[in-house]
Amino acid sequence: MTTRGVSHPVASDAVVVDRVSMTFNEGKSNEVRALCDLELVIRPADFVSLIGPSGCGKSTLLRLIASLISPTSGSLLVNGKSASQARVEQDYGMAFQQSGLFEWRTVQKNIELPLELKGWGKSKRHQRSTEMLELVQLSDFASNMPWELSGGMQQRVAIARSLAAHPPLLLMDEPFGALDEMTREHMQAELLRICAASETTVVFVTHSIPEAVYLSNRVVVMSPRPGRITEIIDVNLGSDRDEDTREEATFYGKITEVREALRGAEAADGPRGIEDR
Amino acid sequence: MTFKKIMGAIGPPLIFGAIFLGIWELIVVVFDIKPFLLPAPTAIWSEFLERSDDIIEATLVTGTNALIGLIFGVVFGVAMSFVLMRFQVANELVTPLAVALNAIPIIVLVPVFNNMFSSTTEVPRQLMVTLIVFFIVMVNVAKGLRQVSPVHMELLRSYAASPREVLVKARIPNAVPYLFTALTIAAPAAVITAFVAEYFGGRQNGLGYSITSNAAASRNAASWAYVIGACTLGLIFYLVAVGLEKVLSPSQHSTKQQSGGLAPGGASA
Numbered sequence A: 001m002t003t004r005g006v007s008h009p010v011a012s013d014a015v016v017v018d019r020v021s022m023t024f025n026e027g028k029s030n031e032v033r034a035l036c037d038l039e040l041v042i043r044p045a046d047f048v049s050l051i052g053p054s055g056c057g058k059s060t061l062l063r064l065i066a067s068l069i070s071p072t073s074g075s076l077l078v079n080g081k082s083a084s085q086a087r088v089e090q091d092y093g094m095a096f097q098q099s100g101l102f103e104w105r106t107v108q109k110n111i112e113l114p115l116e117l118k119g120w121g122k123s124k125r126h127q128r129s130t131e132m133l134e135l136v137q138l139s140d141f142a143s144n145m146p147w148e149l150s151g152g153m154q155q156r157v158a159i160a161r162s163l164a165a166h167p168p169l170l171l172m173d174e175p176f177g178a179l180d181e182m183t184r185e186h187m188q189a190e191l192l193r194i195c196a197a198s199e200t201t202v203v204f205v206t207h208s209i210p211e212a213v214y215l216s217n218r219v220v221v222m223s224p225r226p227g228r229i230t231e232i233i234d235v236n237l238g239s240d241r242d243e244d245t246r247e248e249a250t251f252y253g254k255i256t257e258v259r260e261a262l263r264g265a266e267a268a269d270g271p272r273g274i275e276d277r
Numbered sequence B: 001m002t003f004k005k006i007m008g009a010i011g012p013p014l015i016f017g018a019i020f021l022g023i024w025e026l027i028v029v030v031f032d033i034k035p036f037l038l039p040a041p042t043a044i045w046s047e048f049l050e051r052s053d054d055i056i057e058a059t060l061v062t063g064t065n066a067l068i069g070l071i072f073g074v075v076f077g078v079a080m081s082f083v084l085m086r087f088q089v090a091n092e093l094v095t096p097l098a099v100a101l102n103a104i105p106i107i108v109l110v111p112v113f114n115n116m117f118s119s120t121t122e123v124p125r126q127l128m129v130t131l132i133v134f135f136i137v138m139v140n141v142a143k144g145l146r147q148v149s150p151v152h153m154e155l156l157r158s159y160a161a162s163p164r165e166v167l168v169k170a171r172i173p174n175a176v177p178y179l180f181t182a183l184t185i186a187a188p189a190a191v192i193t194a195f196v197a198e199y200f201g202g203r204q205n206g207l208g209y210s211i212t213s214n215a216a217a218s219r220n221a222a223s224w225a226y227v228i229g230a231c232t233l234g235l236i237f238y239l240v241a242v243g244l245e246k247v248l249s250p251s252q253h254s255t256k257q258q259s260g261g262l263a264p265g266g267a268s269a
Ligand SMILES: Nc1ncnc2c1ncn2[C@@H]1O[C@H](COP(=O)(O)OP(=O)(O)OP(=O)(O)O)[C@@H](O)[C@H]1O
Pocket: A024, A025, A032, A033, A034, A053, A054, A055, A056, A057, A058, A059, A060, A061
């Protein structure tokens, strides 16, 4: 079952992307049309994955929702406010492709940074960061410096940091890309558990079809040049997903569906790419 | 283990130094080179022992000038780097300024300073050291304050951090390793400047003056004995700076991040 980006946004929606286009370096010779006329509505506690070929504008869409950049046209609402207002009120947590840890802070102090900027007291910060360290199974490394950790461990610290303030919205850009398969599956299960328990809305960028299918309620398939949404696939494997889910026929069925949608997106891109030249 | 490590680090240069001195001594003896051309290491050493009180006194004079200039230069350099950070235009001037200063041997300003102050004060020399250190520190620290990684900037933006919070949480800590790199460049440069400044006249007391005056009087071995003092002083300043860096800024990352700081200013004149 596929639906076009829902057309009846409500004030209580977590994210509303309304006819958003993004062109970098507009009017210059190096102009890039990254996104074109995007429409997407994400309800609270929804888990939405963005998937598509490299350069189709997944990170750009995430950065627009985060109000790190402003759209060329169209508008974005986050938690019923303008995206920039939501950023000022720190309504979201974000994890980037690179861990982006501060190398002069210990692991624990890195996790506490967003809490410091929210003005939390010392003991409250310490308590929360200790919890987060347990969650990502790095309690033994609390007082280590980031460079003493492996790339995957650093990424787990960055994820703990993005979750630390329990934001209502999580924006994640390929956060598990650097992790090994076992850790990755563990982190996926943990992420689902946390989000279900705290009713967190998640927008999750990934290159992995199984990951998108396993985690999401909906998978948004995008195509490049310029970035568009070609299909939105409902997944809903149910809230009692566990390791066995990965072996079920419905899981494989959805994987096939997403793969075909991705192929369709690429095929649609073919002639278009030629036209553009 | 640590002793082995230390020996591994300083062993080779020590052995090299010993061989070098041995060959030097041998050449002077075998070819019967006259002391006014090149004195033997043993002659220099006995001269050094004989004049050790005078040498220590001269070293203290030059060392004090270097230290005072270093302290003032660091303070003003750090202060100025913050001012530069506030102004985008000034910011863009830093790199060309550093390049220009590299080309101009500003040490030649010493005679000008000498004329400005009475000949019985150390101020012109200290001023010269301050100036050299100031530029080294300013250029490097300004770079550290400015070159915060884009991921960090984006992250802080996502936290809606104020400019002041960005300064405290990212810019200043980012600049700390740059400051220490600047110190390891500035500390030996301060000694060299303090000592070369004495070549241009002024009070007759420091290492630089003693070296030139003894050389002028053909007391070559004595002149070389003061060079030993100069080498020791430079080494002490450098090692203290490196030690401070190791203790106060033990980030592995920082050493990888920057490949040597910028060193403007004709300190090598
Ligand atoms: N700051 C920028 N300036 C100019 N062009 C940009 C900028 N950021 C992104 N782009 C361009 O926008 C397009 C989309 O980039 P984006 O990073 O969103 O892709 P992506 O889908 O995240 O790719 P990947 O899967 O490789 O991370 C690309 O063509 C890219 O070159």
